[in-house]
Amino acid sequence: MTGRRIAVVVAVVGVILAMVIPAFGGNIEDVETKGLSACGDVNIAVNNWVGYEADAFVVGQVAKEKLGCIVNYIYVDEQISWQGFASGQVDAVLENWGHPELVDLYVKKLGVAEDAGTIGIDGVIGWYVPPWMKKKYPDITDWKNLNKYASLFKTSESGGKGQLLDGDPGFVTNDEALVKNLKLDYKVVFAGSEAALIQAFRTGEAQHKPVIGYFYSPQWFLAEVPLVKVNLPKYTEGCDADPAKVDCDYPIYKLDKIVGKQFANADSTGYQLIKNFKWTTDDQNLVAKYITADGMTPEDAAQKWIDANATKVEAWLPRAGGR
């Protein structure tokens, strides 16, 4: 046993020595540290859909490369990102889809977050069918005809009615109320995740299987399969006021940015960048395509877009001395 013990002592003492004695020779060079303090930390929440990743990494890369910020990506769901405003661990949410209940709690009641303007993209939510169905049943895009086609959408899950597929439990949805109030012969079936929803539409288009479900734009998958929107009764201001009585389409969401109060008050260059950040649906879809179809890392995808869109990026940068 003593030999064993000697070996342990040699190893422990030796490793500690190797850790503390200064390096001589060798070829590892320190990274540059210039300009890193100008901006400070920016903690960007990354919610779990690819379009959001595009927003986050484009802003993040610009903050890192042009402003010298230390960017931390916090991979969490919408709900948790907002909790992060309260604990001070999240500085910015870059693509918020309405969420009046969260705005109520965190902006109005707790006062830990505030709005930082839109990102220039309209969020559209609605019911969609795969393109082959539009071709075969041209009038399917009018909700009044949905009952006519209900039997097409019958599945093992829908209890004899047509199946209306819903996605991630976190998404804003009125679908159960809509089915009831529009007297549709459908049952809402919860796929349970965005991945399950996308896979259902993918299989539906490839195998020509009828699918109707909740979907939204912008979404990278629309580039792969251009789903067709079904027209529900037109949205009018306040028609969705009572969740139980909704009988109209979803409103257009002006996707916006939410930032932490402390972060906004500090008014760093990172905050100004986020406040100025604005692009288009096509821009976002392009970066999302780099990530999904081309398999690039979010960093590389964002950098590729940034390099090709120098003027757009320039407009987001805080003006020198413009405080």
Place this chain on the structure above:
Amino acid sequence: MTTLTSPAPETTAPEPEPPGGHRIHLRRSWMLAGVVGVWIVLAAIFQGRRTLEIGGAEQVGVQNWFGDRANDILTASQDNWLLTITHWIADVLSAVVEWLQRLVSVPDFPSPYPAIGFLGVLAIAWFVTALIAGWRMSLLTAGCFVMFALLGFYEDSMDTLIVIGVAVAISALIGLPIAIWIAHDGKARAVVTPVLDVMQTLPSFTYLLPLMLLFGIGAAAAVVCTLIYSLPPLIRIASHGLQNVSSTTLQATTSMGQTRWQSLLKVELPMAKHTIIVGLNQTTMAALSMATIAAFINGPGLGQPVVRALNALRVGDAFVPGLCIVLMAIMLDRVTTAASTNADRLARSENKDMAVRRAQFLLVGAVVTVVAVYLSRVFTFAAKPPDSSLGRWIADGMQRAVDWISTNWANATLSISNHFTNWFINPLEKLIAGSPWFITGLAILAIALIVGGWKACVAALICLAGIRWLGLWNDSMVTLTSTLVATVFVMILAAVVGVFMGRSIRGDRIIRPFLDAGQTMPPFVYLIPVLALFGATRFTAIVAAVAYAAPAAIKIVADGIKAVSATTVESAQSAGAVAIQIITKVQIPMARSAFTVAANQGLLYVLSMVVIGGLVGAGALGYDVVAGFKQQPLQGRGLAAGFSIVLLGIMLDRITTYAARRGEGSRR
């Protein structure tokens, strides 16, 4: 209607068939058939009435109360005493994790590499394994570390190891004292055991939000959520080991005048050492299984690339980090197991020459390690993990294979899913979830009474009352249906594959690695292919649950069959029995208790997949839990769903356990 009755007797599968007690068994079967028959008739008459179904976004009774309490905590001031304590703990945990990360996985600013580069970490891992588990295992460890790098996930692998390491260390610090306490104090055990049950069965998604409030986003919360799941195995196994230290040995030492402390430190702990290490092994494996969940609260590690790839439906990209988790599981399992036997071996006196050679080997190893660490601090070649396109290549290959399978098989598999659901799951669900709630409740109680006796019946009554109170009765019954169907599948697989493995050593050797991989591969990795094949349906959720639960059940059955004494089998052979007779008349009856354990474990594993099932179309409780995690207004419902899953688990566990005990009793 015949399809309806077939799953019901399955509930009795765990009940061993006593070779002399055929009459009792037969009577019970008749009673069961009677209960199920009455149930079917009543279900047909009262179909769809009083099923307690509620809408997807509705909340009732106690759920609102849960939601309000969750909101209270959220809106409470940030400086109350509880948050002060938890934030302090969080700060310490984050600091420890960050320090370890800078040591091995993230750049130690201003250096572009961690304080100890790849070669140094590799050498240390190799040396430590050689020290505790012998040189063979040290090669396994080194090989795995090199693979992490070649697959392109070295940093994430180190992060996962760090989170697991911290969680296991804390488990040992908290768990051992608790284990010692409950080993000596029966009352304490009665209090602690149900708490451990809840910790192991409550889906993590139900407590992620509260954890975030208490410990913030990131590594600290990830360690705590890992800890909650990984602590129970150590406490259970270690206290079991301590209780088994023979009382005569203890009496002998106390009569020699040892104090309680002395006998604990000098006798009990050393004698239970082997069991305690087994407990640590189980705790480590449980901690690793939380790697993907931890990613949902931004916990560092391999879970992150898995979850991100899932969002983009890139199966190949999720598979490679999943493979790293499998490698890590195999490495940790084999090394800790070898360490426990190694400890025994070293404790015994060993050959002097061997000891000297061993020491020389270790001394050389120590020097090599020191040199490697130094090199990894000064030279790029030693600091940087080796690059390779192996990971990319595997990911692309996997993606192509899955694409091919989903385009060419989907038509057939979707129709299987459809027919199976229509002919089997739907009728069964109509019976269980479509009957009025009190009829289903009474039927379950009657079945519990028949197969498990009055104790099982009382346990079922308490659990059902709790489920009724939580207000998600209908969802619970839908989930119960899927759980039973999945368990039937698991047991069929366990019987077929397990018996084959138990009878063929070579078969065992070929199949076992796949079972290990199936048990440790995060289910998130194979959700997309399963979805592509079977659609967003309850059947898909069942397939995913079976894939996760079957390996454990198969292993238990295989080990049970193997344990049937060779002489018994030989004597049956010499009496002229053919293979099928030996299996059905000798091996299966004699391995009955293994089947019971397999059914019990299978049920619990299936139940642990309920939430994942909710992500792929199972709806019901699994969906409720995820919705509660993702939507502020549904938090109360999510919590209620989590506890409903716990109650279902306890109910099924008690019924199968008492049924098994009863069977054992009537055999003797």
